[in-house]
Amino acid sequence: MDRIRIRGGNRLNGEIHISGAKNAALPLMIASLLTDxxxxxxxxxxxxxxxLLMRILGNHGVDISVDGKRAGTNGIQGDTMHLTARTIVDTTAPYEMVSRMRASFWVLGPLLARCGEARVSLPGGCAIGTRPVDMHIQALQALGAEVEIDKGYIVAKAKKGLKGDRITFEKVSVGATHAALMSAVLAHGxxxxxxxxxxxxxxxxxxCLIKMGALIEGLGxxxxxxxxxxxLHGATHEVLPDRIETGTYAMAVAMAGGDVHLLGARADLVGNVINVMEQAGVSMSPTNQGxxxxxxxxxxxxxxxxxEPYPGFPTDLQAQFMALMTRAEGTATITETIFENRFMHVQxxxxLGADxxxxxxxxxxxxxxxxxxxEVMATDLRASVSLVIAGLVAEGDTMVHxxxxxxxxxxxxxxxxxxxxAEIERLAS
Known part of the structure; x- marks a missing residue:
């Protein structure tokens, strides 16, 4: 199992290219199930x-090709991926795949909307809370689906197709909104x-769905x-830059000190983060390039x-900001309202000496x-990068497992x- 070693004490100066947003890329890939x-x-x-999601979609019959997979690719720009779900060959998403990544559960809505049935394992992913799927189920039931849980699987059927209706969520949920949206685009009415x-x-x-022919109003x-x-028909779409990666590298620079240009970053996606960082004494200035x-x-x-839900301070930056505040000149209080188990990085x-x-x-x-x-142990995705941020200023070596x-x-x-x-290297197991 790989480890990362960081020797603290170096300032950061230069350029970092911000990648496409993971939290957009995954549902965008799943949207390929909605068209042939x-x-x-x-x-x-x-x-x-x-x-992993490429494997899951391939299991459903999606043909996937990726441009630029050849020697000499510099890796600065993201991949260009072509996904074609000409025929859905299997409407079951098995436990061994879905249990490894929660977002793969989102295939449920598109499979149901297009095929009239779907059987998807209850999800897994980071151990940062239960994150129930009740609202996903309620959204599908509101659209006329018959849903039951059978041996750890959600089994949904709508033999005559889904029917448009009103869906009112009791609380804000990104996953449930994705489920409702990608189901509704092929519903009647x-x-x-x-x-x-x-x-x-x-x-x-x-x-992207609008480019594919969907009719959606009220964006934002x-x-x-x-x-x-x-x-729906085919389309070409570019994934927006990752606001969580943007915030993470901004906090890394704030922790270590220095001056870094985050290329491709968009200020409009991280407005709340910019406000918080400026209060902490960090400069974040928009440029023509990021x-x-x-x-x-x-x-x-x-x-x-x-x-808080967007446009509030994102839960996906809570651990990174906590690492930053360990070196603040005073006391900060960080309150987590989204996930109940998202303080596992504290110990x-x-x-490393944090109080x-x-x-x-x-x-x-x-x-x-x-x-x-x-020596420290990563417990989930965002917690792991908080340890890297802390390691950038820790005296001596920090080893992240x-x-x-x-x-x-x-x-x-x-x-x-x-x-x-930064003095940082990956050590192979």
Missing amino acids: DTLTLRNVPRLADVT ETVIENAAREPEIGDVAD TSTLRVQGRDR LRVSRNGAGLKPVSVTT ELAR IRLRGDSAEVHGVTRLRGA RVYHLDRGFERLEKKLGACG
Whole structure:
């Protein structure tokens, strides 16, 4: 099992290319199930989750080809992927695949909408909370599907097709919004989705669906109106830049100090993060090519945050920000409202010398003057990168184990940081 070793103390200077958003690329790939034409996606990140989803979609009969798979490819730009679901050969998504990645559960809606039936294993993924699928099921039932749970599988049927209706979510859910949206585009009649998630990745998927012939109104709002179509056609779409990767590298620069240009980053996707970082004493300035992040000399100021659905502070940056606040000159309180088990990185940060005290759904972070390198264990995707951020300033060597979590969501992380001056390397098992 690979490990990553970081020797702290180096400032970061240079350029980092921001990859395509994982949280958009995965549902965009799944959208290929909605048409028998070819869907071409550009700027797809090279991640373990993408590779796994390719296998899952292939199991359903999707033919997938990727441009640029040849020696000498520089890897700066994402892949161009062509997905063709000419014929759905299997409407079952098996446990051994779905259990490894939660987002693969989202094939349920498109398979049901196109084929009238689907059998999908209950999901797995990072161990950061139960994340029930009740709202996914309720959305499909609102569209007329018959749904039951049988031996760990969701079995859904709509032999006469789905029918548009009103879906009102009791709370904001990105996954349930994806499920409702990708089901409604092939339903008969109009579907109104209320209390829909407003994350940019939802809008990116909706933009792609519109290119495929879907009729969707209300993008960027909490109410989406979808006029169902008999079929969708092929399209070409570019995946938007990853706002979580943008925020992560911004926090890495803030932690280590220096000046880094995040190429391809979009300020409009990380407005709340920019506000928080500027309060902490970090400069984030939009440029014609992305965002420039710098911290030169000044100490970090403590800033308290609460994770919220977009446009609030994202839960996917909570662990990274906690790592940053371990070096703030004072005390910051970080409150997690999205996932109940998302403080598992606290005990690992403590191994590096962090002073963090848990109080229910909040973590009280008392800044320390220094961290010390140690052996630490990644527990989930975002927690793993928080340990890397802390390692950038820890005295001596920090060894991060279980970095397969990192590979699920960060493309070439050690190379990107290394190119900017970090002393970081991957050690093969």
